[in-house]
Structure formats: C-alpha cells, structure tokens
Amino acid sequence: MIEVQHLTKRYGPVTAVDDVSFRVERGEIFGFLGPNGAGKTTTMRVLTGYMPPTEGRAIVAGYDVLDHPIEAKRRTGYLPETPPLYPEMTVRDYLTFVAKIKGVPRKERRVRVDASMERARVADMANRHCGKLSKGYRQRVGLAQALLHNPEVLILDEPTAGLDPKQIIETRELIKQLGGDHTVILSTHILPEVGQTCQRVVIINKGRVVAVDSPENLTSRLRGSETMYVQVDATSEDTKRALEAIPGVTQVSLADTRGTVNSFEVSSEAGRDVRRELAAAVVTRGWGLLELRPLRMSLEEIFLHLTTDESAAPPEPAGADLSASAEASADGQVGPAEAAHEPGENAHE
Amino acid sequence: MNNVLAIAQRELKSYFVSPIAYIVIGFAAIMFGYFFISLLYYFDRVSLQAGVGFGGPETVNVNEMLISPLFLNVSVILLFTLPMVTMRTYSEEKRSGTIELLLTAPLTDVQIVFGKFLGGLALYGAMLAVTLVHIGFLFAFGNPEWPPVLAGYVGLLLMGGCFLSLGLFVSSLTRNQIVAGMVTFAVFLLFWVINWIASFTGPTTQGVLNYLSIVEHLNDFARGVIDTKHLVYYVSFIAFSLFLTVRAVDSERWRG
CATH class of the missing domain: 3.40.50.300 (P-loop containing nucleotide triphosphate hydrolases)
Incomplete structure (x- = not known):
C-alpha cells in the first residue's frame, strides 16, 4: 500500500x-x-x-x-x-x-x-x-x-x-x-x-x-537471552555460586545489596525457563526467596538502546546493532532510570 | 474549477469575518465620496462659467470632466487598500500551518493561486460596487453616456487585478504579514510613480517607463476607450504575477 x-x-x-x-x-x-x-x-x-x-x-x-x-x-x-x-x-x-x-x-x-x-x-x-x-x-x-x-x-x-x-x-x-x-x-x-x-x-x-x-x-530480538530478577536473603558469594551452578544459567550478577538481602540478575540461555531450578536452589538451602520475576525489556529501553550513540559507534546494520546493545544491557546492569538520562539527552542533540 | 471556487469562496468569507473587508470597503467609500464631491464642485463651477459665456470650454461633458478624472483617482485608493487585502493571503496560511492542508489536498498549485486571486478580486469587486452609488447619482440627475463608464469599470477591475496579483506574489514570499504588507505597498508605489521621471528622459526610456506604469494604462479606459494594447498589458501582467506566485509556492516545497 x-x-x-x-x-x-x-x-x-x-x-x-x-x-x-x-x-x-x-x-x-x-x-x-x-x-x-x-x-x-x-x-x-x-x-x-x-x-x-x-x-x-x-x-x-x-x-x-x-x-x-x-x-x-x-x-x-x-x-x-x-x-x-x-x-x-x-x-x-x-x-x-x-x-x-x-x-x-x-x-x-x-x-x-x-x-x-x-x-x-x-x-x-x-x-x-x-x-x-x-x-x-x-x-x-x-x-x-x-x-x-x-x-x-x-x-x-x-x-x-x-x-x-x-x-x-x-x-x-x-x-x-x-x-x-x-x-x-x-x-x-x-x-x-x-x-x-x-x-x-x-x-x-x-x-x-x-x-x-x-x-x-x-x-x-533485543533480549537475546532471558533474564530473571532474584532477591534472596543470604550472603552474596554463596548465593552467586549456587545460582551459577544451575544448568542453563550463563551469568549471574549482583544488582543490589541491602543488609543481608541481595538482588541478582540471572541470565540464561534463550528460550530456557530456569525459574523452577532457581527457586529450588534457593529454597532447598534454607534461604529466603523474597522475589523472583522475569525482566522483560520494555520498548522504552529498546528505543533508548537503539537510538543511543554509545550503543554502537559506527552505523551498522540493525541486527548487529541490536545484539551489541543487548549484551551491553546484560553486562552492565544499567538501571532503566540511569539509562533514561544520558541517551535521552543525546537523542535531542 | 470547483476547487478554485471553493478556495475563492473561503478566501472571500475570511475577509468578511475579519475587519479587513470593512476597513477596505469603508476607506474606499469615504475616499471615493470625497473625490466625487470635489470633482462635482469643480464641474459645477466650470459648467456655470460655460453657461454664462466667460471663456472656458465650449461644451462641458460630464463623462470627460467628472467621471474620467474620478476613475483615475481610484488608483490612489488602491495603492493604500489592496496591500491590506493581499498581505495575509499566503503569509497567514504559512504561519498557521493551514498551507499544509492546501498543499496535501488533491489540488494543483495553479488552482490554489487562482482561487486566492479570485477571492481577492471578489472583495475588490464589492469595493467597486459601492462606488456605483455615486455614479448612480450622476445618471439620476444628469445624462452621462454609459458605455465610457462601463469601459472605465473594466479598466479599474483590470488595474486592481494587477495590484492584487502582484500583492499575492509578495505574500507568497514571506510568512510575516507586516513584511508582506509593507513590501507590497512599496512595490505598488514604485509602479505608480515609475513614469514621473519619464518626461525628463530620452524617447526610448520614456516609452518604456510609461509602458511599465500600471496607472498610465488606465487613461484610455477612463476616457471610455478599450484598447487591446492596454488589455494585453493588464492581462499579461496578471498572468505573469500569478505565474511567479505558483513558482514561489513550488520552490518553497523544494526548499522545505
């Protein structure tokens, strides 16, 4: 049309x-x-x-x-x-x-x-x-x-x-x-x-x-991998080790610590749901599982990733651009609030 | 043609819902009335002198001595009123964004420009219609010939058309009404005085300057003569100005 x-x-x-x-x-x-x-x-x-x-x-x-x-x-x-x-x-x-x-x-x-x-x-x-x-x-x-x-x-x-x-x-x-x-x-x-x-x-x-x-x-497309947000009442090193041991989990990173409560972002292979294993790993060790939810990237974040200059310096084909920024998000744990500031300003230039 | 009329009609209505139409017509009526009265006194004096045989012309003709100079004076009124009529035609549409409606509707640029021109011409027609009252008095109390009067009105309509098309062109160049109005006035003034220096120049320059003067071409019409020479001048002047307007609108698109 x-x-x-x-x-x-x-x-x-x-x-x-x-x-x-x-x-x-x-x-x-x-x-x-x-x-x-x-x-x-x-x-x-x-x-x-x-x-x-x-x-x-x-x-x-x-x-x-x-x-x-x-x-x-x-x-x-x-x-x-x-x-x-x-x-x-x-x-x-x-x-x-x-x-x-x-x-x-x-x-x-x-x-x-x-x-x-x-x-x-x-x-x-x-x-x-x-x-x-x-x-x-x-x-x-x-x-x-x-x-x-x-x-x-x-x-x-x-x-x-x-x-x-x-x-x-x-x-x-x-x-x-x-x-x-x-x-x-x-x-x-x-x-x-x-x-x-x-x-x-x-x-x-x-x-x-x-x-x-x-x-x-x-x-x-942007996610590339599944990411879970897990909040556990236990020491950070023990939890990290335990979570990383779960089959299918590719990466565990500490997002936040408040007293004894630690929050993690757990990445797994695409298409593989590890929520049951995650829950079991925490609960069988006797730790408190306070929160467990999937992190879906909102369009807002996609938009910011796609239109931010830092995400990919040379203008590359869209596909390459997408995966690059997806990795960046998984690694760096840039909170949505933080991400919203810098790229937003750049976008207006 | 329907599109042209639709635009012309909207244009004319917009004059009458704003003060412009009333100011223009009112001003024109007052000035025309004043010219009429002063020429009438003069005519009265001359015919009295002729009647008692104190020199003066042998015959006094109301067409020649009153109506003809009256028509020539109208150019002064147009000089001041027509910039007010044309200054907003394009400028206002550009400023308010309504130009986007016209340019994205299934219309050609020529239809838009011609519609706007006709709208302005209709307002000018209304302005001339008011002057018929004064001429009507002459017919009621005297015996002027009507064909020269008709020729005079044809001339006035064509001369106004020249001013309007020129004003439309100026308006298409800017989004600021005031600028459009001032520039239009300046250009009108230039065309009005352009042959004042004609008599001091050589024969060729004199001819060119006299030919360019919009007002000069009215002389024969005012006397009751419709000469194709002047007809061609006025019609081609209008056509050329409208053509320039179409080009200006089109070039605006390319430049964004």
Missing part, C-alpha cells in the same frame, strides 16, 4: 532523512518512532506530497507521489503536527470546505461531514469557531478532516500530542478501529503508544532507519 524506496531529503547541507526504505501493507497500523528531529515529520510530508524527496521514491496507494501527486493525495488523509484549522471558521464550515477541496461530491458532502464529526467525536462542537476550541478538540477536528474523504491511507503526525489521558485512550481506540479498513501510519515519540496501537514499528534516528519490526519481535 505504501512503499518507500531509498528516500533521502536534504535541506541545503542538512540531511533530514537519509536512505529510508520500508513497506506498509494494506490495513496495517504502522508506527514511526523516533526522538524529536529524527525525520519523522519530513518523511510524512514526502508521503503526503507536501514536499518532494531529494532522492528516492515514495509510492502511496499505487501512485508515485512525485509523478501522480493528485491521484496519491486523493487517497491520503493527513493530520499534520499542528492541525491545519482556519480559526475564523466554524467546525462544520471548515469540514465542508475540506470536503470541497478533497473532491467529495456535492450530494455526499453533508453525510461525510456528519460521519467524520461523529467518528472524531466533535459533533457537539459543530457550530463553534475553530479558533475557540481547546487543544484536544482541535486535534480531533484535524483528525475529522483527515478522515473526511474516507481515504485508503491515513498519515497521522503525533495524533495524541497535547491530549489529556482520557482523550489519548479514546484516540488510540479510534486509530485501532481505523486499521483494517485504512492503512495507517502514525508517528510518535511516546513509546507505550506504539506497543498499544501499532502492528509494526520503524524506529528512526537522525534520519536513518534503526529497526523495522513488530513491537513484540523488537523486544525479543
């Missing part, structure tokens, strides 16, 4: 998007994840025909956006980062105008406007001026505008930005409903959003694609 081939966009000396390629199938909800300034908006602007690519091709709904812009635009609904509203128009007037320029036939206009207002839940504001709406309502009117001509492809640039938590949940539900009938691309820098709404994710940083996969696969 959407195909992007070696897309590059340069603004003078600045390369905003660098050789990006991906495919989105019909009916898919595809997430665009990256820090601010990663090139998400630029890529979307190329897909919507707002600006042409410097190099490469983008095909939307079977039409090249550069060669057949009108046909491609007819099949695309776009919600820009700031909803493009005319403050002096009422919501209904505005949507009627949008229906006209998007070529909705006169007879269907009223029905389509009503339907899209219903869908985006702005019907109660139909006669308000767009300039007087709250941020949340503006965003929704923008969404109604994108849905208006019932396009095959929906491109939503940060659709939940500026919404309150309840509205965020509603918007995510709406986007999920839209998948199937429509092909949806949405961008965000909020990680949980991707896990909750998208079937596939592309992570981009500094204009380059870092990884493309489903949220689940990204998590497991």
Whole structure:
C-alpha cells in the first residue's frame, strides 16, 4: 500500500532523512518512532506530497507521489503536527470546505461531514469557531478532516500530542478501529503508544532507519537471552555460586545489596525457563526467596538502546546493532532510570 | 474549477469575518465620496462659467470632466487598500500551518493561486460596487453616456487585478504579514510613480517607463476607450504575477 524506496531529503547541507526504505501493507497500523528531529515529520510530508524527496521514491496507494501527486493525495488523509484549522471558521464550515477541496461530491458532502464529526467525536462542537476550541478538540477536528474523504491511507503526525489521558485512550481506540479498513501510519515519540496501537514499528534516528519490526519481535530480538530478577536473603558469594551452578544459567550478577538481602540478575540461555531450578536452589538451602520475576525489556529501553550513540559507534546494520546493545544491557546492569538520562539527552542533540 | 471556487469562496468569507473587508470597503467609500464631491464642485463651477459665456470650454461633458478624472483617482485608493487585502493571503496560511492542508489536498498549485486571486478580486469587486452609488447619482440627475463608464469599470477591475496579483506574489514570499504588507505597498508605489521621471528622459526610456506604469494604462479606459494594447498589458501582467506566485509556492516545497 505504501512503499518507500531509498528516500533521502536534504535541506541545503542538512540531511533530514537519509536512505529510508520500508513497506506498509494494506490495513496495517504502522508506527514511526523516533526522538524529536529524527525525520519523522519530513518523511510524512514526502508521503503526503507536501514536499518532494531529494532522492528516492515514495509510492502511496499505487501512485508515485512525485509523478501522480493528485491521484496519491486523493487517497491520503493527513493530520499534520499542528492541525491545519482556519480559526475564523466554524467546525462544520471548515469540514465542508475540506470536503470541497478533497473532491467529495456535492450530494455526499453533508453525510461525510456528519460521519467524520461523529467518528472524531466533535459533533457537539459543530457550530463553534475553530479558533475557540481547546487543544484536544482541535486535534480531533484535524483528525475529522483527515478522515473526511474516507481515504485508503491515513498519515497521522503525533495524533495524541497535547491530549489529556482520557482523550489519548479514546484516540488510540479510534486509530485501532481505523486499521483494517485504512492503512495507517502514525508517528510518535511516546513509546507505550506504539506497543498499544501499532502492528509494526520503524524506529528512526537522525534520519536513518534503526529497526523495522513488530513491537513484540523488537523486544525479543533485543533480549537475546532471558533474564530473571532474584532477591534472596543470604550472603552474596554463596548465593552467586549456587545460582551459577544451575544448568542453563550463563551469568549471574549482583544488582543490589541491602543488609543481608541481595538482588541478582540471572541470565540464561534463550528460550530456557530456569525459574523452577532457581527457586529450588534457593529454597532447598534454607534461604529466603523474597522475589523472583522475569525482566522483560520494555520498548522504552529498546528505543533508548537503539537510538543511543554509545550503543554502537559506527552505523551498522540493525541486527548487529541490536545484539551489541543487548549484551551491553546484560553486562552492565544499567538501571532503566540511569539509562533514561544520558541517551535521552543525546537523542535531542 | 470547483476547487478554485471553493478556495475563492473561503478566501472571500475570511475577509468578511475579519475587519479587513470593512476597513477596505469603508476607506474606499469615504475616499471615493470625497473625490466625487470635489470633482462635482469643480464641474459645477466650470459648467456655470460655460453657461454664462466667460471663456472656458465650449461644451462641458460630464463623462470627460467628472467621471474620467474620478476613475483615475481610484488608483490612489488602491495603492493604500489592496496591500491590506493581499498581505495575509499566503503569509497567514504559512504561519498557521493551514498551507499544509492546501498543499496535501488533491489540488494543483495553479488552482490554489487562482482561487486566492479570485477571492481577492471578489472583495475588490464589492469595493467597486459601492462606488456605483455615486455614479448612480450622476445618471439620476444628469445624462452621462454609459458605455465610457462601463469601459472605465473594466479598466479599474483590470488595474486592481494587477495590484492584487502582484500583492499575492509578495505574500507568497514571506510568512510575516507586516513584511508582506509593507513590501507590497512599496512595490505598488514604485509602479505608480515609475513614469514621473519619464518626461525628463530620452524617447526610448520614456516609452518604456510609461509602458511599465500600471496607472498610465488606465487613461484610455477612463476616457471610455478599450484598447487591446492596454488589455494585453493588464492581462499579461496578471498572468505573469500569478505565474511567479505558483513558482514561489513550488520552490518553497523544494526548499522545505
């Protein structure tokens, strides 16, 4: 449905998007994840025909956006980062105008406007001026505008930005409903959003694609091995030795010590569940087993690992990048809080 | 064509929900009224003199002595009002981001530019319509000929079209309305005074300067003559300005 081939966009000396390629199938909800300034908006602007690519091709709904812009635009609904509203128009007037320029036939206009207002839940504001709406309502009117001509492809640039938590949940539900009938691309820098709404994710940083996969696969690819968090009331050396003796365990490292209570992160071979053996090893020795839980790497951590400069200095293929950072996490026990600071700042540069 | 009309209609409405339309039309009505009164007093004096035989012209013609100079004065009004009409057309859309809606809708750049031009022209049409009141008085109490009046209005509409298309182009270059307004005013002023030095220059330069002056071409229209020479000038001026606007919008896309 959407195909992007070696897309590059340069603004003078600045390369905003660098050789990006991906495919989105019909009916898919595809997430665009990256820090601010990663090139998400630029890529979307190329897909919507707002600006042409410097190099490469983008095909939307079977039409090249550069060669057949009108046909491609007819099949695309776009919600820009700031909803493009005319403050002096009422919501209904505005949507009627949008229906006209998007070529909705006169007879269907009223029905389509009503339907899209219903869908985006702005019907109660139909006669308000767009300039007087709250941020949340503006965003929704923008969404109604994108849905208006019932396009095959929906491109939503940060659709939940500026919404309150309840509205965020509603918007995510709406986007999920839209998948199937429509092909949806949405961008965000909020990680949980991707896990909750998208079937596939592309992570981009500094204009380059870092990884493309489903949220689940990204998590497991990155883990590489299973890690357990164990808290035991016993001396650290004894426990460490006992845990390391368990077959399948590859590494045991001390995470924290509080009095006699020690916490360990225990890595095992991929796909091998050692929880029973771990529990047995501790309990049969008469130590107190205070906590035992699997450590799953959250998307947030993946994101930080993938987009941190330290994780892999030269830009390598995504696979190599992934395993390298996975090891780093297993070795170094970088707590999520710690990891969140440095890479976060780097990502904004 | 439907797309063009949709944009023109939105543009026209937006003038009327903001103070711009009322300021522009109100200002134009006051100034036109003032010019009308002053020329009427002058005409009254001249026709009185002619009537009692104290020299002056042998015949007094209301078209020649009142309507024609009145039309020529309209260019002054346009100089001040039309920058207000065009300054926000593109600048405002760029600033508020609504340009993204237009550029990602299934519209061509030509449709967008032409729609905006027609919207401005419609407002200008409304402004000219107000002046019909004064001309109406002349028809009610005198007997002017109507074909020269019609030719005058055609000329005014075309001259306004030139100013509007030029203003649209300037507006497409910046996202700051004030800058757009000031630059437009400066450019209008230049086109207005460009032939003032014509009589001091050589015959070739004089011809070129006179030809470039937007106002100079109105003279024949105001007298009631529709000359293809002037028609070609006005129409090609408008077409060229609109073409430049389309190119400016397109180049903005490439530069981001």
